[in-house]
Amino acid sequence: MSNVPADLRFLKSHEWARLEADGTITVGISDHAQQALGDLVFVEAPEAGRRVAAGEACAVVESVKAASDVYSPVSGEVIAGNADLGGQPELINQAPYGAGWIMRIRPDDKAQFAALLDAKAYEAALAAETH
Amino acid sequence: MGLRTPLHDVHVAAGARMVDFGGWDMPVNYGSQIEEHHAVRRDAGMFDVSHMCVVDLRGARVRDFLRRLLANDVAKLTQSGKALYSCMLRENGGVIDDLIVYYMDDQWYRMVVNAGTRDKDLEWLRAHAGGYEVSVEPRFDLAMIAVQGPSARQRAATLLEPAFAARALELGNFFGAAHDTWFVARTGYTGEDGWEIMLPADRAAAFWAQLREAGVQPCGLGARDTLRLEAGMNLYGSDMDETTSPLESGLGWTIAWDPQDRDFIGRGALAAQKASGVPRKLVGLILADRAVLRSHQKVVVPAVGEGEVTSGTFSPTLERSIGLARVPSQTTDRCEVEIRGRLLPATVVRPPFVRHGKIAVAP
Numbered sequence: 001m002s003n004v005p006a007d008l009r010f011l012k013s014h015e016w017a018r019l020e021a022d023g024t025i026t027v028g029i030s031d032h033a034q035q036a037l038g039d040l041v042f043v044e045a046p047e048a049g050r051r052v053a054a055g056e057a058c059a060v061v062e063s064v065k066a067a068s069d070v071y072s073p074v075s076g077e078v079i080a081g082n083a084d085l086g087g088q089p090e091l092i093n094q095a096p097y098g099a100g101w102i103m104r105i106r107p108d109d110k111a112q113f114a115a116l117l118d119a120k121a122y123e124a125a126l127a128a129e130t131h
Numbered sequence: 132m133g134l135r136t137p138l139h140d141v142h143v144a145a146g147a148r149m150v151d152f153g154g155w156d157m158p159v160n161y162g163s164q165i166e167e168h169h170a171v172r173r174d175a176g177m178f179d180v181s182h183m184c185v186v187d188l189r190g191a192r193v194r195d196f197l198r199r200l201l202a203n204d205v206a207k208l209t210q211s212g213k214a215l216y217s218c219m220l221r222e223n224g225g226v227i228d229d230l231i232v233y234y235m236d237d238q239w240y241r242m243v244v245n246a247g248t249r250d251k252d253l254e255w256l257r258a259h260a261g262g263y264e265v266s267v268e269p270r271f272d273l274a275m276i277a278v279q280g281p282s283a284r285q286r287a288a289t290l291l292e293p294a295f296a297a298r299a300l301e302l303g304n305f306f307g308a309a310h311d312t313w314f315v316a317r318t319g320y321t322g323e324d325g326w327e328i329m330l331p332a333d334r335a336a337a338f339w340a341q342l343r344e345a346g347v348q349p350c351g352l353g354a355r356d357t358l359r360l361e362a363g364m365n366l367y368g369s370d371m372d373e374t375t376s377p378l379e380s381g382l383g384w385t386i387a388w389d390p391q392d393r394d395f396i397g398r399g400a401l402a403a404q405k406a407s408g409v410p411r412k413l414v415g416l417i418l419a420d421r422a423v424l425r426s427h428q429k430v431v432v433p434a435v436g437e438g439e440v441t442s443g444t445f446s447p448t449l450e451r452s453i454g455l456a457r458v459p460s461q462t463t464d465r466c467e468v469e470i471r472g473r474l475l476p477a478t479v480v481r482p483p484f485v486r487h488g489k490i491a492v493a494p
Contacts, residue, residue, distance in 0.1 A: 035148070038353060039165045041445040042421045060471070062423050064164055064357060064445045067471070093163070 002032035004123050005097055009073070009116035012125050016097065017073040019113055020104075025074055028101045029061060029092060032126055037063035040089040045081030045102050052078060052105065054112055059102050061092065073116055076107040132156070136181035137274045137332040141339055145349060152352055153247030155182040160351040168357050168447045170348035171321050172488045175280040177339070177347045178355055182246035185270040185329055186256065189239045196263035197232065197240055200256070202377060202395055204387035208234035214305040214318055217385055218377045219255065220397030224404060225373035226380065228252050229365065231318060233307050241314070243275075243327075245367050259396075273312070274335035278347055279325035279358075281488065284317075286345045287326055290338065291315070299326065320355065322362025322486050357444050360453060363415060363482025369426055370413060370441040370455050378404055379457065381413035381482070409460055413441065415482040416454045417492065418468065420475045424454035429469040430477075432462045440468060448485045449492075455482065 008016045014033035018026045034040065042062040052058045052072040059070035059081070081103050085091060092100035107113060117125065133156040142149065147158035158179065160167060170176040188197070197205040203217035213234050219227045228248040233241040244252045249269075256267045278287045288296040295310040302308055307316030314329040330338060343349065356366070363381075365371055371380035378386075378401060386401060387393070418424055424443025431437055436459040443454030458466060458479070467474040480492045 038148075038160055039163055041423065044421075062445075064353060064423075064447075065159075067423060067425070 002030065002035055002126070003097070004030070004032075004119045004126070006119045008097065009113060009118060010122035010125075011071060011073050011116065013071050015071055015073055017113060017116055019110075023106070023110070024079060025076070025105045025107055025113055026101050027070070027073060027103050027105060028096055029070060030122070031096045033068075034093050034096045034100070037061065037068060038065050039063055040092045043082075043085040043089045043092065043102065045083075045085055046078045048078055048080050050078040052076065061089075061102075070102055072105065074105060074107040074112040075109065076105045078103055079106050080104045134182070136179055137335040138179045138181060138339055141336050142179065142349075147349075147351060150352070153182065153245070155246055157182060158349075158351040160353045161349050164351065164353035164357070165447045167348060167350040167354035171280045171323055171350060171354065171358055172448060172485070173281070175278060175283040175286050175347045176350040176354065177283075177342050178277040178279070178350050178352075179274075179339070180277050180327065181274040181332070181335065183275060184244050184246065184249040184252070185273050185275065186242040186244060186253070187239065187268045187270060188242060188256070188260075188265055189268070190263060190265035191238055192263040193238060193240055193265050196260060196265045198393055199263075199395055200259060201232065202386045202397060202401070204393060205232060205234065205240065207387070210234070210306070211236060212302070212307045212309070212316075214307060214316060218382060219252070220377070220395070220401075221373060222396055222400065224376040224378075224397045224400030226367070226371045226375060226377060226382075227255055227373060229367050229371070229382070233316065235309070247368060270329075272332055273329045274332045275327060275329050276335065276339060276342070277319055277321075277325065277327045278342065279319045279321040279323050281324060283323070283325040283347065286347050287328065287342060289345060290341045320362070320364055321358040322364070322483055323358075323488065357447060360442055360444050360455070361446050361448055361483065361485035363455075363484060365413070365455070366442055375457070376401060376404055376409075378409045379411045379413065381455070411438065411457050412460050412462070413455055413457050414462065415480040415484060415492065416440070416443075416456050416466070416468065416477040417449070417480055417484070418452040418454070418475060418477050422470045422475060423452045424468060424470075424477075430456045430458055431467045431469065431474060432458055433467070435459050435461050438462070438466070446484060449490060453484050
C-alpha cells in the first residue's frame, strides 16, 4: 500500500504540498502516483522565477509507461525546481516525499494551502479511486 | 475480473502490479521495470506468457492446410521441432495475427498465437480446417513460461529431468523439443537467448518458484515491451493489424513468395500491393530529446508527408526513447515527431536497436 504522510496536503491529481518554516511550499508527486507511473525516466521541472496559477500544469514527469502533468497546488512564484531530477529522475521513485521533490513555490495566499486535501481526505480519495 | 493464468496468485503474492492485457489480469511489473529489463539483458529473467494460446493442429493434410493459411511456408520445416514465424492474413492482405508454428511430425503442427486475438484466430482456423480434415485443439491445459537472458538456459536446465535438459541445451535457434507434455523451444521475444517452456498448468507455480530459487528474475509485461521493442520485434495490434499488410509492417521477410504456385490466403493482395508500390513502411526511430515516443504520436517527414508512431518507449539500454513508426516509403534518415505540441527531431533507423545485450544502431 502507498504511504500518505500525515503532515502533508494533497491534490486529487496526486501532487503533495508541504508548508515549510519560511512560508514556502514544496511540491512533489505522491507515493501512490510514483507507484502507478513506475520507473521515472524524465522530469521537466519549472525554472525559478516562473509565475504559476493554482491548478496550472507546470511540470511533466515521464515514466517508461506514461507522461503525466504535475499541477501546482497554489498560485505563486516558483523559487526552485529540483535540478537533481535532471540526472536522477529515479529519486521520485526512491523518495517521493524527500529527495524526489519537484519544485518550491512562494504562495501568494497561504489560505490556498489550507484548503488542500489533508492526508485523511487524500486516503479517502485513493480508496474511492481503486474501488 | 479478467482471465487468469495458472500463475495469477503467484504474481499477486509477489506484489506484482496487475493490469488488464487483452482481457487477462497480467503482471506489468514486480518492482522496478528497468531492473527487470536489465536482468534479461545481463543475466536471466522470466515471464508468464500463459495467456498466449497453444494450438495443436493435426491431420493427414495439415501441411497443405498451413501452406494455404500462412504467408510463410511451413514446407521450409523439415526437422521435427523446427519453428517458423509467420503472419496469417485475410484475403485483402491484412494481418489477422502473427504467430510461431512448430513442425512436430507430418500429421502434427503446434502453433502459438496471441492472447488478444485467440478467439478470432481459432474461428479462422476452424473455418478453413474442415476442407483439410484438420483438427484444431487449443491447449488450455498448458502454461507457458519464457526464460530469457544470457544465463537463462543454463539456470532453467538444472530444473529439468537430466536427459531432457541435455537435449534442450543442444537445441539450435528456433528449435523445440518435447518430453511428455513439456515442450522447450529456443525462442523468445526479447532479443536474447533463452527458452519458451510449455508445461502442464498444474506444474507452473512450482516450476516458477524453482526458477526463482535458481536466480531467475520475475519480469512483467512492462519489461517484455521494452525488451521486444529494443529487439525490433512487432507487437500485434500496435505495429500491425487487419488494416495493414506485412509489407507495410516491416514483415516482408516473412512472406514466402516461392514457390510461385503456392496459393496462400492474401497472396493476390500482397502481389498487387508490391506491383503498385507499397506506400508506407515501418521503421525504427531514435529520439534525441529528453522525451518519450508513444504510440499514435504524429510523425512529420519534411517534403515527404506524415506518419504515425506505432510503438514507443524509453529504452533502458540506449537510455533514450526509441520507437517504431509507419511512415511514407520515401522517408530516408530523418523525421520529426509531435510530442506535447512540439516537433522534436528523430533519427530513422533499421531495427533491431539491441541484440544480445549490445546496441545495434548508431543513434
